[in-house]
Amino acid sequence: MSPLYSIPLTFNDGSEGDFGRFEGKAVLVVNVASACGYTRQYAGLEDLYRKYHDQGLEILGVPCNQFGGQEQGSDAEIAEFCQRNFGVSFPLTSKTNVLGKEQHPLYAEMTRTEDGSAPQRVKWNFEKFLVSREGEVLARFPSAVEPDSEELIGAIETALEGASN
Template sequence: MSDSPLYGVPLTLIDGTPTTFGRFAGKTVLVVNVASKCGFTPQYAGLEALYRRFADDGLVVLGLPCNQFMGEEPGSEEDIQQFCELNFGVTFPLTAKVDVRGKNQHPLYSQLTGFRKGMMPGLIKWNFEKFLVNGDGVIVDRFASTVEPESAQLVAAIEKALAREAA
């Protein structure tokens, strides 16, 4: 197992279960800050489709609800979970609500936002930004909110990360 700094990061699942990002060691993880009342909310359907398509190959989609952008995630954890299940059939793991920027930024996002790529350095700009973490806990890619989950660009990056895991 890798000694990735990500693996020690504490997480609280949406049902209140404490864990760490290390529970996903050896898996390719697509980390997404999500919200229920955002223009990008329909991406939940694509995220779930990705999860179902690649889960057996080692992909985990991890949704971190965030209410920092225009109050687009106002509900409780129970509300969020119910919304995701009823409207999009979400089965991938979700965490309790987090801050992805600012003084209360979740430690996972402190690590993720250190990854610089092209036009997307630093701060999270909006809901549904995506980070791809390989099975060694290394951040390998970052995608804007506008990149659809099932886009060729994102699927190719996932397939590349999974192929690396299978090698």
């Protein structure tokens, strides 16, 4: 079993679970922020979610305030902003650190290197990690890669091949 599946998560509504809730699904994990130049990507992420969810895609938004202080709201304010402005229906975690000593275990595992060298730190808001239905990080996309890019869509479609619903 993937080490990702045992990592605990606290969701934006205060409920708790672990990444294992996504077992058997392809997951696009994105650190998000409400006041970033890339915030408009929420719309494209929601489009991806609606298009591919029934085929086995999950999107997990991870609000983070570590890049330019661009996510200062409370969990409730973040959820309301995302729903009101972008109709976001994919799950969001509570506000989380993706860097540093307080880095969430999910990000510690996703940025870990195979050879044990220094982790490849997250560089900015809206960086995307694509996780296979078996819980392996398949690809990583920088913030500038738009949700509707051929590169990202191709990787998602490949990850979904054979994914269970």
